[in-house]
Amino acid sequence: MRAHWSPVLVILGATWACSRSVCHREQSTWFQGVFLSSMCPINVSASTYYGIMFDAGSTGTRIHVYTFVQKNPGQLPILEGEIFESVKPGLSAFVDEPKQGAETVQGLLDLAKDAIPQSHWKRTPVVLKATAGLRLLPEQKAQALLFEVEEIFKKSPFLVPDDSVGIMDGSYEGILAWVTVNFLTGQLRGRGQETMGTLDLGGASTQITFLPQFQKTLEQTPRDYLTSFEMFNSTYKLYTHSYLGFGLKAARLATLGALEMEGADGHTFRSACLPRWLEAEWVFGGVKYKYGGNQEGDVGFEHCYAEVLRVVQGKLHQPEEVRRSSFYAFSYYYDRAVDTGMIDYEKGGVLKVEDFERKAKEVCDNLEAFSSESPFLCMDLSYITALLKDGFGFADSTVLQLTKKVNNIETGWALGATFHLLQSLGISY
Template identity: 75%
Template sequence: METAPRPPPRPRGQGARRGPPSCPGLRGGRGAAAGRRHPGPAPLPVPGAREGAAVGAAPGGVRERRAPLGRRRRFRRSRRCRPGGSQSRARLSRRRRCLRPVPAARGCRRRPRREPPREPGRGEEPRRVWLGARRGRTYCSSVIADPHLTASRSPGKMASSRLPIFLALAFSSLSFVLSHSNRVMWFQDFFPPNMCPINAKANTFYGIMFDAGSTGTRIHIYTFVQKSPENLPELEGEIFESVKPGLSAYADQPEKGAETVKRLLDMAIDAVPPHLWKKTPVVLKATAGLRLLSEEKAQALLLEVREVFEESPFLVPEDSVSIMDGSYEGILAWITVNFLTGQLSGQSQHTVGTLDLGGASTQITFLPRFEETLKEAPGDFLTSFEMFNSTYKLYTHSYLGFGLKAARLAILGALDMEAVDGQMFRSSCLPKQLEAEWHFGGVKYQYGGNKEGETGFKPCYLEVLKVVKGKLHQPNEIRGSSFYAFSYYYDRAVDTNLIDYEQGGVLEVKDFEIKAKEVCDNMEKYNSASPFLCMDLTYITALLKEGFGFRDNTLLQLTKKVNNIETSWTLGATFHLLQSLGLTY
């Protein structure tokens, strides 16, 4: 079989450096025949190039850098990178060595490309070049156009040029934080809450409530968040502080009394963000302390406090400073407890009642479930109010003169009598050998035990019954209900180790009776405690059983805090205030 004759050898020095004939400007190559057998790809249009411009010229007159001559190494590329589908390796090689600056497809993904190892020249700049598309994917490569730009943007020089910018930003941020009036709140001013997409629909608001009691003045700063009108406000936190003595101690110096309120109010200015000051109401409600003062002295104190509020940046309602009614205090305590226990969500009617035993009065409040209770209750014992898009009709009443300290005077027989110097009030609820003085309501009383009479639980209970029995209304519904009890109910249970001071506890009504018997029949054993301990426990037992009509097994939840929030009427008062002012959804 004849074989084709081999072509004559090429003379040395001619065509040693090969390049595709389709690449103008490169010397040598495989000759005209090779160029005809493997024509190079048609030049791609260059955006902005003038008609008749030289092929391979970059836009703006910058010429394309050609591949170095004499490179015999060939580069493989998968089919998906080929512009027209399947191409011969020779065509791809020529394509690779004769790249033209063309616009890359939008959004194309960079793919690594193997280039002949070389050092970048002056004025070279990376360009993105279309290499092909397959199966919906577009690939890009890079060529060198301006070596001057590439050489000037070395990593070391770029980092050194950006360092002063970073230092300037860091210095300005530090200066902003240090110069801010409130370094704790600077972030809220720099990024206001309404810029945060998470809290974009949440309504954040604050409420400031002062409790002006007889022993001290307390401030409660509450933070609430309400995500939508359908949801109840959520209590995010409480800030609490107090000062002593109470406002009533400054009856003759109202300016000094108002100064104590101003010191507490300054703390609220730091706690509430400035952009919410005008939407944050501030209110002071006085309780028993100011009730004991004359009308003239009490009003003088309230006027001074009102002036302090007016000078503050907060929202001051019309009735911002007042003396609170006793029955209103019971309603607010009921709102506080049921909100903290989650009983006010939706249309829930499974609420708990509240029992509050103060010094001069006692309150009972609950939500009746039976029509019989509503019919039998006296007219002034029922109160309706609307809160959280629901209407509640409560059974509530405050019994003035049935507080723990007022009951002591009634048991001693000194409640309706004027104390006379040298007059001794005695009771079988006190130790026989006891003789002492007691100040209450600005009056000094002398009291002692029955030296010749009988002492102990039985005679003491008979004395207490005269004060309690038949004096209070007894709704039948409460016998099987559960109640939260606080104030002196809580204090006397702690004094006798019935509950823990921090945690509180659950007791039955009969637990007070058992402890009263133990204390009253062994008064000598409890000499270090209050001399009124036997009388107080006996009175609580008679008040619950004979006064309100609770059963022995009725459960009482005694606590000072629920979810780490004090069970005070102040929270309920703040809720009611915010809703009445339309600050909630």
């Protein structure tokens, strides 16, 4: 079992009948590495098949069970539906209790057994890819968690491919989320259509991905921020980058100045972003931190923003083109907008960057009124504002489409990986 695994991340369980020893495939994709040797071309007689994918994030573990129907041989199967469920906390919270962490996966795996007909179990692969939460752990501890999860998989009735459990390279999160959103919104179904950029804000990392429209962007962008790939008979050259340590929860620790002190036993980290009365403890990445408000110092938006600004200013690449672009934003962008009533939980909504700043000022300058249920609300909104404006360089007027689902399918990188896999199996429009 390897700690890092960069090829396709969602494996589809189809009605195929071939052995690993006779299954071969050309590798002409944008993924670096080797596709799973257990993958074989789909038997054209199949009509329905399933895929199980676990997304082990820093704040929770999520399962996606996809159902596909292939009506005609040689055509791209139709995504018929998705079953989605999640549990909290994430695997990284069980850093010293790997068996207990794996038990959270077992509960979700039982859901998949209920969702998939028993006749398909043995040919439905199960895969788990961990993201930033496990990337931040010491390698030995992360490996222990992944080993226990793999043991759970081996005891299940599903197909367990080689490298079925591992840590995903952060850059693929952004790329595959971009594919998911633009496929579901119809932008990848034909040539020449305008695409939308994507912003994902997790607990430990954040990603930005878009399709540059100007040659200047390509010329001024660091080479490792650009990735070319083919999909749906088109070639795309994407700008994409994952910033580890710039997720919402990691940013809280950076704002508090707690990252350098390894939990600092007995020390309480204080911030102008927190209410004066607050005295609390918080566990992140297996480390316990004490935090609280400024008992005598300044509080409010101006002082809070100065703290979060130090976390992002000068540390992220700023492509000028994004100031005039539109983006889909999900994960904590969505959650914090819902928490403050800026968008509807079910429907999502459209906001501008300046809307986050306006709400941050309102919350931070009225800490006592807003912080009783969510003491980090001021800090989080201020950080999101600073990340968008001073980190990525967005304009106040940049439009953000906040969504949790598109066409009733969860946003994120899972579906993008699925469709890329279908292409690698020789299925196309």
